[in-house]
Amino acid sequence: MEKYINPPKEQWKELLSRPVMDDSELFPIIQKIIQNVRNNGDKSLKEYALKFDNVELEQLLVTDDEFNEALLNIDTDLKMAIQQAAANIEKFHTEQLPRTIRIETMPGVECWQKSVPIQKVGLYIPGGTAPLFSTVLMLAIPARVAQCPEIVLCSPSDKDGKIHKAILFAARLCGINQIYKVGGAQAIAAMAYGTETIPKVDKIFGPGNQYVTAAKQWISSLGIAIDMPAGPSEVMVVVDETTPAPFAAADLLSQAEHGTDSQVMLLSNSVNKLEEIEKEVEQQLETLPRKEIASKALANSRFICLENFEQSIRFMNEYAPEHLILLVKEPKRFADRVTQAGSVFIGYYTPESAGDYASGTNHTLPTNGFARAYSGVNMDSFMKKITFQQISPQGLKNIGKTIEIMAENEQLLAHKNAVTIRLQELNTNDKK
């Protein structure tokens, strides 16, 4: 790890930088896959499964038998843990359900805003050695709370043509019945444009490898909605002389084990504590099965000491971390000043893994500084806000002149006329 003690302001830009990601070189490959899926539908999906996942699939849809088998075979401990997490996630997201906003802006001019579920959503869950059932919960629960009428899930099967039982259990718990064995950019293409069996959806959610990410990026530039742009996962841990070093080290490592490109930042106001944590990280690292991945991520990590409180606040917000862990004596003093972060973990007993799995908050969060402009997945992600207005005859008399003058000055006379013609009719009626 690199250490920086009270770095001068000129160095901040470098310290706050992320690795430059540009997946646009993948766009030609992606475009070819998308075109193939659009032209050849399910056939192309089966061909890709054979080519990339080494599996020959007879059908893409997971059958009831497969669901039932998964439900029978899942460990009771895991089942209960998933159920507990699901209950918390459901509680926190239900609480976010937006109310209808309604107001009379002028007498007779009533405006309101109503949230309506997106009708068809597609969730992508990556394959690989570890089954990301927690991501199923994080995407499917808010979709169900929003009452999205159609929820589709795509995930690549293993080479025996199976999807992990924990994924199937989590999906079924969330009321999802449409699971398709499709992975990679071809899954994104299938949900974006539809095939014989996979329905076209209105918005696509979920993490993935660089092909999945590039495919989402590409289709989003064509106007198909996605949850948010993606980048490597990251954490900033803020500590002071009171922080238990083992806690800070464990939190840094839980980020580092995600992948070699994980971003790990430590921000301390004490050089001693920084060095204590550094030693602790090295010790804990030895015990980890994913030691190799974590140590590569740590090689790029930055341990920064800023003694000035205001400077720390500024540094923290300028970085706009996906995860921000405040392991300090007065965490609320920091928390109240956060303007740019994905999710904030407050106090010694609030590890990031709580939010990753079970506390109730969502773990699909803006990386790569996107927290400057994006929220993590939340109820808004699964709903649209539609505005309505109803103007009474008297209301139109009150507001009509204003509209006419503005329309005329924007040289849109038909806009003006839509008001004038109504006001004339009202005046004629008044005279009767």
Add this chain to the structure above:
Amino acid sequence: MEKYINPPKEQWKELLSRPVMDDSELFPIIQKIIQNVRNNGDKSLKEYALKFDNVELEQLLVTDDEFNEALLNIDTDLKMAIQQAAANIEKFHTEQLPRTIRIETMPGVECWQKSVPIQKVGLYIPGGTAPLFSTVLMLAIPARVAQCPEIVLCSPSDKDGKIHKAILFAARLCGINQIYKVGGAQAIAAMAYGTETIPKVDKIFGPGNQYVTAAKQWISSLGIAIDMPAGPSEVMVVVDETTPAPFAAADLLSQAEHGTDSQVMLLSNSVNKLEEIEKEVEQQLETLPRKEIASKALANSRFICLENFEQSIRFMNEYAPEHLILLVKEPKRFADRVTQAGSVFIGYYTPESAGDYASGTNHTLPTNGFARAYSGVNMDSFMKKITFQQISPQGLKNIGKTIEIMAENEQLLAHKNAVTIRLQELNTNDKK
């Protein structure tokens, strides 16, 4: 206009289709402009102003003198109209300000979600013959209500190097002081990456020509936030035998005058009314200054009769119109069933132009069927939702096991360890 009387379901796809827009052929041009702005900053902006807008600019920032001149010269009528509209827009958007959501999901596990303004936003206002001061209100008022600390506005000057007084007045009314004389894709590039005088922003809003649209699309694929994808403006007007034909005709024409690519749809349950409105449109058209534009748009318009109520509802939602005007006897019966639309106008005395200018709702709305997944501009557009959590020692004892089991099953042992190490410390303390 094309007429379709009870078209069979097979024909719907064609009737619901939009012209295919693909601005990706502009991407190479856009990329060149963006690169030039990134490399040469203000110098390139002044060169583009000379090349495209035929104006030699000494400085890009609008001066106080220019503001003052505009404020002195604007007509009182227009001033008052803009002030009235601004007051209504502010009321409706203030009402939308999100509350903090807070809940204890389990004893000792507190989660909350707080809305925080995006720190730097950039607004783009197109130039041209008509000054779009209404769009200034629609973007700047919610930005100010959200309390975004930095609001930047770019708009091309006319060939005398001036920005229209109504735009300057509207901007000043909304508390905007940073206006730069830059237009086109180069304005989007400047706000996305910053120049010597124009600050880099976190999110870019506003309409524009195809170059502006393509530039926004391109930068959004690189992860820079934009308000929403753009397409030609559109309306669907729903009528029945009770509809005053002149009102329907005026509303159709107020859409048609926007541009030759405007989408105009009439949906009627009565053939007679449909034909009555058709005649009325032809008559009103003759009186319009923008007759030529409107008649080109009308040539592509679709007048559709569906006698079946449920079919009308389905057709209306499948089209997902930007603007939906319900000029029917029982408009609420339709309004309650709307699942896909940008903004809905209810009843005979609620023309679209009310929402375009002054009722309070926003006029920046999803076109091209994007209403399936996108909301119009609203308070969410200018704020991010950050989640927070704080877990007490007892809380971690309650939730810890769940996290440990889930992390272990996802093979993320460092995630598990971040909990285990804390629980061990708590148990040790308990025993003391």
